[in-house]
Amino acid sequence: MEHSHEPMANVDFNTVYDAIVVGSGAAGGMATYVLAKHGLKVLLLEAGKKQDLTKELHSMQWPYDHPRRGEMPQSDHALNFNEYTFRKSPYAKGMNYNHVYSYVQNWGGSDYSKNIVVDEKDNPYSGTSYAWVRARLLGGKTAIWGRLALRLSDYDFKAASRDGFGMDWPISYKDIEPYYDKVDLFLGISGHKENLPWLPDSIFQRELKLNPADMLLRESLKKMDRTLTPYRAGVTTDGLKHNHYRSRCFGRGACNRHVGGCDIHAAFDSPTGVIYPAMDTGNVTLRTNATVYEVTVDPNTGKASGVSFIDSETKRTYKAKSKIVVLGASTLESARLLLLSKSRQHPNGLANSSNHVGHNFCEHIMGPGITGLVKDLVGKPRTLDDGHPGGFYVPRFRNLKTKNPKFIRGYGFEGGSGCTMIPGNAMSTPGFGAARKKKVRDEAGAFIDMGAFGEVLPRYENYVEIDPNIKDRWGIPVLKFNYKFGPNEKAMAKDMADSAQEMFEEAGIEIVSLNREILTEGWSIHELGTSRMGNDPKTSVLNQFQQAHDVPNLLVVDGSSHVNASCQNPTWTIMALAWRSCDHIADKLKKGEV
Amino acid sequence: MADDFKRRDLFRLTAGGLLVAGLGKAETPVFFTKDEYAAVDELMETIIPTDDHSPGAKAAGCAAYVDRQLAESFGDKEKHEWREGLKLLEARCQKKFDKNIAGITPHQRIELLEEVSKDEEHPKGPEEKFFNVLKGATAFAYYSSTIGIHKEINYKGNVYLQEFVGTAL
Ligand SMILES: Cc1cc2nc3c(=O)[nH]c(=O)nc-3n(C[C@H](O)[C@H](O)[C@H](O)COP(=O)(O)OP(=O)(O)OC[C@H]3O[C@@H](n4cnc5c(N)ncnc54)[C@H](O)[C@@H]3O)c2cc1C
Ligand code: SF4
Numbered sequence: 001m002e003h004s005h006e007p008m009a010n011v012d013f014n015t016v017y018d019a020i021v022v023g024s025g026a027a028g029g030m031a032t033y034v035l036a037k038h039g040l041k042v043l044l045l046e047a048g049k050k051q052d053l054t055k056e057l058h059s060m061q062w063p064y065d066h067p068r069r070g071e072m073p074q075s076d077h078a079l080n081f082n083e084y085t086f087r088k089s090p091y092a093k094g095m096n097y098n099h100v101y102s103y104v105q106n107w108g109g110s111d112y113s114k115n116i117v118v119d120e121k122d123n124p125y126s127g128t129s130y131a132w133v134r135a136r137l138l139g140g141k142t143a144i145w146g147r148l149a150l151r152l153s154d155y156d157f158k159a160a161s162r163d164g165f166g167m168d169w170p171i172s173y174k175d176i177e178p179y180y181d182k183v184d185l186f187l188g189i190s191g192h193k194e195n196l197p198w199l200p201d202s203i204f205q206r207e208l209k210l211n212p213a214d215m216l217l218r219e220s221l222k223k224m225d226r227t228l229t230p231y232r233a234g235v236t237t238d239g240l241k242h243n244h245y246r247s248r249c250f251g252r253g254a255c256n257r258h259v260g261g262c263d264i265h266a267a268f269d270s271p272t273g274v275i276y277p278a279m280d281t282g283n284v285t286l287r288t289n290a291t292v293y294e295v296t297v298d299p300n301t302g303k304a305s306g307v308s309f310i311d312s313e314t315k316r317t318y319k320a321k322s323k324i325v326v327l328g329a330s331t332l333e334s335a336r337l338l339l340l341s342k343s344r345q346h347p348n349g350l351a352n353s354s355n356h357v358g359h360n361f362c363e364h365i366m367g368p369g370i371t372g373l374v375k376d377l378v379g380k381p382r383t384l385d386d387g388h389p390g391g392f393y394v395p396r397f398r399n400l401k402t403k404n405p406k407f408i409r410g411y412g413f414e415g416g417s418g419c420t421m422i423p424g425n426a427m428s429t430p431g432f433g434a435a436r437k438k439k440v441r442d443e444a445g446a447f448i449d450m451g452a453f454g455e456v457l458p459r460y461e462n463y464v465e466i467d468p469n470i471k472d473r474w475g476i477p478v479l480k481f482n483y484k485f486g487p488n489e490k491a492m493a494k495d496m497a498d499s500a501q502e503m504f505e506e507a508g509i510e511i512v513s514l515n516r517e518i519l520t521e522g523w524s525i526h527e528l529g530t531s532r533m534g535n536d537p538k539t540s541v542l543n544q545f546q547q548a549h550d551v552p553n554l555l556v557v558d559g560s561s562h563v564n565a566s567c568q569n570p571t572w573t574i575m576a577l578a579w580r581s582c583d584h585i586a587d588k589l590k591k592g593e594v
Numbered sequence: 595m596a597d598d599f600k601r602r603d604l605f606r607l608t609a610g611g612l613l614v615a616g617l618g619k620a621e622t623p624v625f626f627t628k629d630e631y632a633a634v635d636e637l638m639e640t641i642i643p644t645d646d647h648s649p650g651a652k653a654a655g656c657a658a659y660v661d662r663q664l665a666e667s668f669g670d671k672e673k674h675e676w677r678e679g680l681k682l683l684e685a686r687c688q689k690k691f692d693k694n695i696a697g698i699t700p701h702q703r704i705e706l707l708e709e710v711s712k713d714e715e716h717p718k719g720p721e722e723k724f725f726n727v728l729k730g731a732t733a734f735a736y737y738s739s740t741i742g743i744h745k746e747i748n749y750k751g752n753v754y755l756q757e758f759v760g761t762a763l
Contacts, residue, residue, distance in 0.1 A: 060752060063738035069659075070738075074669050192763050209760030230763065251755035384750035384759045421749055426737040430714050432641040432707060432729060437746070440737075441647065444747055 005276050007050055007138075007288040013320055017043040017285075018589065020307055020322040022292045022337070025140025027558035028328025029270030030183075030575045033278040034582035035326070040589065042284045043320055044275070045309055047291040047329075048136035053143060053271070056115055059254035059263040063422070070111055070258060073098075078105030079120070084131045084520040089481070090124030090470065102133040103523075104144070104259055112258035116143050122473035127464075127481035131522035132332065138288055139270040140330065141525070142571075144260040147267050147389055148414060149189050149234035149572040151180050155198040155400065156566035163399070163408045166360075166458055169563040170535050170544035173200065179576035187268050188236025189572075190249070190389070194229050199395040199568065206237035208388045213374045213417035213448040213509070218392075220507035226397045231390025231414075234268040234572065245272035251387035257421065267389055289313050293476045295325050295341040295350050295554065302345035304554045310474050324553045324585060324594060328578065331361075331559040332464060335530035336479050338541075338556070339466050351531070351548035351556075356541050358465055360458040360532050362565040364524035365411075365489045367517050368496035369451030371424075372509035374417075377446035385418025385445060392416065394450065394503075396567050398495070407491040409457065411567045413500070415450025423447075448509060452496035455567040457488050458529045483521055493518050526570050531560040546581040553594050557581055623658075625665035625673070630680050631657060632696035637683070638732045640703040648745040656735035679724030683710070686721065 018040035021028045032044045063069040072078070077097040084091070084103070092100035100120040105113065118134045125132060135141040155162070157169040157176075177200070183189075184203040191204040208230040210218065218228035235255075239248030249266035265272040278284050289312040296319065298305040306321035327334040335358045341350035349357055396410035423444035429436055467480035497516040504511050534540025537549035546561050548554040557578040559570050566573075588594045623631040638651035638660075651657070664673055684694055687706055691698045695706070710721040717723045736742045743749045 062740075062743070062752070064740050064743070068663065069734070074672070206758075207763070209758045209762050211760050215761050251758050252753065253751050382748045382750055384753075384755075386751045387753070387755045387759050419747065419749065419751075421743060421752060422734075422737045423747060426742075426747075427730065427733050432711065433704060434643050434645050437642055437645060437650075438647070441746060 003279050003282050005271075005279050005286075007046075007286045009287070011043060011285055011287045011318070011320060013318060015041075015321070017041050017320065017322040019043070019324045019326055020045060020320055021326045021328060022307060023047075023140060023327065023329035023333070023558070024138050024275060024286075025135075025270055025328065025330060025558070026142050026571050026574050027330070027578050028326070029139065029142070029274040029278075030578040031326045031328050031555070031557045031582050032284060033274040034579050035586060036278040036281040036283040038582075038586035038590075040283060040586060042278070043322065044284055044286045045290040045292055045307065045320070046138050046286070046288045047312060048138060048140075048288065050138040050271075050288050051115055051143070053139075053261065053269065054263045057112055057254075057258060057261040057263045059258070059261065060252060066111065068111060072105065072110045072114055076101065076114065078110055079103050079131070080106060081520060084129050084522075089126050089130070090120065090478075092120035092124065095121075103131055104133050104525075107259045110259065113144055113261070116259075116261075123478075124470055124472060125479045125481065126467045126470050127479075128483050129520050130481045130483060131520045132527075133522070133525045134330070134333075138275065138286075142268060142270040142273075145234075145571060146260060146569075147234045147255065148393065148569045149202070149232050149268075150393075150568035151200045151202060152176075152566045152568055152573050153198050153200050156564060156568070159409065159564055159566075165408055167532075167534060167539065167563055170533050175544075176573070176576050176580060179580045180572065182579055183572060183575045186242075187234065187273050187575075188238065188240050188246075189232065190230075190235050190237040191232035192230050194227055194395075196227060196395055198400055202232065202572075208233065208237075208390065210392065211385050211418040212377060213446070214392050214415075216374060217448065217503070217507050217509065221394065221503060224503070224506060226394065226503070228392050228394050231388070231393055233389040235262070235266050235389045236268075237266070243273070243277060245276050249389060251389075253386040253388060255389045256386060262389070290318075291474055291476070292329070292337060293340060293474070295327070295337060297341070297343045297345060297350070297551070299344065302343075302551070304350075304551055310476075312474065315474065323589065324555065326582070327554070327556045328558045331527045331530055332479060334556050334558055334560050335464055336466065338531065340477065346550065351541050351550045351554060353550050354538055354541060356460075356532065356539065358530050359460050359463040360529045360563075361462045361464060361483055361527065362456045362458040362529040362562075363522065364453040364526045364565060364567060365456050365485055365493055365518060366451060366453055366523045367515060367519040368493050368500065369449065369515045370497075370500040370504055371447060371449040371512045372504045373443060373512050374446050374448060374509055379442040380445065382419060382445060386416075386420050390414075390416070392450075404495070406495065407488045409455040409488070409492070409567065411452045411454030411492060411496055413450040413452050415448065417448035419445035447512070450500065452493075452500065453524055453526075453567055453569070454489065454492045454496060455565050456485065458532070458564050459486065464530060485518065485521060490518070526559070526565065528559040528562040528565050528570055531556045532563045533561045534563065545584040546577065547585065555581055555585060623661045625661050626657075629694070629696070630677075631661060633680060633684065633694065634660065634728075636696050636703060637707070637728060638735075640700065640707055641729055641732045642736045643700075649741050651732055651736050654736050654739040654741040656732055656739070659735040659739070660731050675724065675727060679720065679727065682721050682724065686710070
């Protein structure tokens, strides 16, 4: 049955809900869905607004139909690479712009997501350089995510056993596999089976096709025992019989423009993918503009009793009560919330008797990448090359069968080729005049490029803490970063560039540019690990079901629970784990064991 | 399918083209002076000229677009950069050809721009820096226009596809 999907302003604050879920992105959205399906009464609290994504994204709008061709007003500003390194955080401090946004706004077409990403002026943070991209709205970052949807494997879950660094996850692939399957079937995913033990296949819908340059590289990589596979997209390419809020994919390529986002919701976003279906059970109360600033505890038992939140618009504060509290505010925001929730029983912050909350912070390192030109494609008649939600993926190949002497773990490449709406070479080709014009036109469809994402090791000394001196717009103390790439990452980054060069040379692709520079910490938007799972309460925050060791009725279901970053993008794993944990806690609740 | 494409392209071209032409010719510039506008229009056409494949920057309304952007939204820094940059180029042109930019021949304009674009990657001095600004603005305005996207690049995407295009594995 279909229920209203509108948020409610007047939540019943006398009710003790079965569960309060904080945050409505991939993690909180999935938790809400699973708990509601189990018949539990859920209060979903989201700091941002509900946005009309169709209106915001304008997926199919041509640049010339926008008054500024997609660019945001000059009175606003998006931070760039240099500013993250040369300026000191809080980055917006002292800037004269009306709004200051993170670097993602620079991805051509920034006017389309200005209401989606946060304004740094309202949401400052301090400490070491970090490009922290946040989206505060119903659905969180899933409104604009890149959709590369990958599984992890025991090469990740048991990485510590393989190379001696860090700690194994308290689960193995076989524990999570059924939940990956559930996520695949419920949300839809596109991909091609490759039978790689380190990148397990999903249950795929209709796969994407490859452009000629992709095929050239794929064939050449085979000889090097490496794989190029069509983008594994968290997109329903066949449609979903059980979800009428989402269309199947029509290859419009819009999700690769305007920062991203798909206004017919073929690409997964949390509202249409999980939250509306959850609300249709009739078990969910949604309150938006609700920024949670504390998880409250029962003074007698020390268990979670609910949350306190502030209305983002009126600034009025409220308290809501529940049997269990589920945090899905995103890796760093959930850590912030735990650290802010100090009480007599939990003087260090909630669930933090181990002193591990905020620590072992990890992510992916980016920067090294390559652009090449396929000579045979120069001057060929134009073809449609970008009618898909993604190009290709080159899975990890390091430290699998052999050991690299310089670094542990691995990296993969995301890439694409062919002509786009405004080809990159239209801006970058040197010179001017008729010859340049022809060169741009002739070469526009002949480029191929790829960039690497590598695993950053989880290290205790990389952490976030509360900065008591700086507050956000709502008076809530902000995070201070103490986070730097280490020698393993730097050695890996060097190898990324070397191997990219080797692969293009081997394929006979002319190298146009090779980037060896590392991007600022945070660039991958894959922050993870700040409340890791583990079997030992002394060295971990959560158990294998994402329950806090110290507070069994508190779950943290976002990427903060991840024990290491792997080099595979995290979102599909976040959702599979959330599903597994919520099944578990629902069962416990029914048995009265929480 | 192919015919469908063409029809749609044609429609887009006429609709967008009229709009742009209207801005470029009938309306008076809002930020640039008349003389500045004439110079920018010619410089942009020098950077992306009409050829036998497609119309150039003039027809695509590039100067009109930049004029409007500068008037409406660019910051003071950009406004200053354009005013001063154009002054320098005009001065160079007067000295070399004894005429203003709009008054010299297309070939002379090529000569003029060659002088200030020797090393685009490492521009030296304000004129070379301004060349990069001018060229960047021209390229963006042109390749995001109806003519740039549909005629020059002949871009095929941004359409609904029943099937993906490319090689199936
Ligand atoms: C441009 C971009 C590209 C990306 N590409 C990929 C990709 O290709 N593959 C991939 O796997 N991942 C990708 N990601 C990352 C992906 O979006 C995240 O992994 C995923 O969204 C994380 O889900 P989450 O629920 O933990 O956090 P979010 O999606 O960020 O959701 C958190 C929600 O919690 C809310 N919230 C925060 N604090 C509070 C509070 N105190 N009270 C109440 N609510 C709160 C926020 O408003 C937000 O709605 C990308 C992200 C971006 C931005
Ligand atoms: S290519 Fe598919 S996923 Fe991307 S915008 Fe188009 S319909 Fe949506």
